[in-house]
Amino acid sequence: MITTPTVLVLGAGASQPYGFPGAYKLVKEICNTLDNEANHDFQTLTRLGCKRGTILRFVDALKEADPISVDTWLEHNPGYIELVGKAAIAQALLKFEHNTNWRPTPNWYNHLFWLLTFDISFNDFNRKNNLSIITFNYDRSLEQFFFNKLNHHLLDKEPKEIAKMIKGMNIIHVHGSLGSLDWPDTPPRPVPYGSTAEHSIQIANQEIKVIPENVEETSEFEQAYNLLCDAKYIYFLGFGYHKPNLKRLKLHLLSTQHDRDIFGTSKGLSITMKEHVEAIKCGVSDPGCADKITLCPTSIYEFIYEKVNLAR
Numbered sequence: 001m002i003t004t005p006t007v008l009v010l011g012a013g014a015s016q017p018y019g020f021p022g023a024y025k026l027v028k029e030i031c032n033t034l035d036n037e038a039n040h041d042f043q044t045l046t047r048l049g050c051k052r053g054t055i056l057r058f059v060d061a062l063k064e065a066d067p068i069s070v071d072t073w074l075e076h077n078p079g080y081i082e083l084v085g086k087a088a089i090a091q092a093l094l095k096f097e098h099n100t101n102w103r104p105t106p107n108w109y110n111h112l113f114w115l116l117t118f119d120i121s122f123n124d125f126n127r128k129n130n131l132s133i134i135t136f137n138y139d140r141s142l143e144q145f146f147f148n149k150l151n152h153h154l155l156d157k158e159p160k161e162i163a164k165m166i167k168g169m170n171i172i173h174v175h176g177s178l179g180s181l182d183w184p185d186t187p188p189r190p191v192p193y194g195s196t197a198e199h200s201i202q203i204a205n206q207e208i209k210v211i212p213e214n215v216e217e218t219s220e221f222e223q224a225y226n227l228l229c230d231a232k233y234i235y236f237l238g239f240g241y242h243k244p245n246l247k248r249l250k251l252h253l254l255s256t257q258h259d260r261d262i263f264g265t266s267k268g269l270s271i272t273m274k275e276h277v278e279a280i281k282c283g284v285s286d287p288g289c290a291d292k293i294t295l296c297p298t299s300i301y302e303f304i305y306e307k308v309n310l311a312r
Contacts, residue, residue: 008237122154162183
């Protein structure tokens with residue numbers, strides 16, 4: 001059980017153990033599947049309303065620009081967000097949502113689940129835990145994992161009750177998601193986990209939010225900031241520390257009057273990015289006392305298993 005106000009901030013690396021591509025690999029995936037007009041994915045996007053010439057220009061630019069992520073490229077080219085960008089992202093990521101990817105070794109989702117149920121009944125999963133999750137990922141893998149786990153632990157409960165427990169958790173997709181999962185009592189027009197049907201891509205396209213470079217505030221980021229303000233522990237997991245994302249979280253505005261610990265995994269980060277992150281001051285009340293992000297060069301599983309005690 002997690003009793004102390006704790007916030008996990010998830011980046012693309014958090015979903016990679018479950019079969020999802022990292023930010024740069026997603027660029028390659030989109031380029032590889034849309035580089036031929038005869039490809040199924042190319043034809044699907046045209047049927048969804050994307051213009052042939054726009055798709056070709058988009059793919060050609062991605063190949064030549066070779067950006068660190070599709071989102072980063074779209075932030076600088078907002079005209080392509082609605083024309084093709086979101087649809088291409090939705091189509092690519094839905095293919096990686098598989099219910100067969102729940103047992104990687106090691107499995108940090110599973111370890112988190114057991115921390116959340118440590119010393120309490122499974123029925124109290126969302127009522128006694130003081131955990132919030134801010135995710136920059138579009139996929140719904142964590143929510144679906146929790147749903148599957150509880151569904152098989154609480155066989156006497158109706159699936160709609162399990163769904164209500166998961167929905168009761170504080171999980172904020174600051175960039176939107178691939179849509180509402182097809183659980184009982186979900187809003188209209190759900191997107192089944194891993195569905196690559198055209199109507200699913202169309203709905204997911206509408207739910208994704210790619211934020212142009214000049215936009216710093218959205219309702220989701222405001223919610224995220226409020227959670228960070230109240231947290232005692234903030235942990236960045238699989239996060240790339242992209243400057244605009246850190247800025248939108250408004251870490252520099254956190255009050256230093258509130259005692260908190262801020263840690264983050266840094267496995268795979270360049271020395272340049274590590275030094276950039278370590279120089280960030282989180283707080284303005286007294287810059288001399290501002291918190292810093294302490295980086296740990298470990299995997300997410302190693303971090304939450306060996307470095308920090310979440311169950312407190």
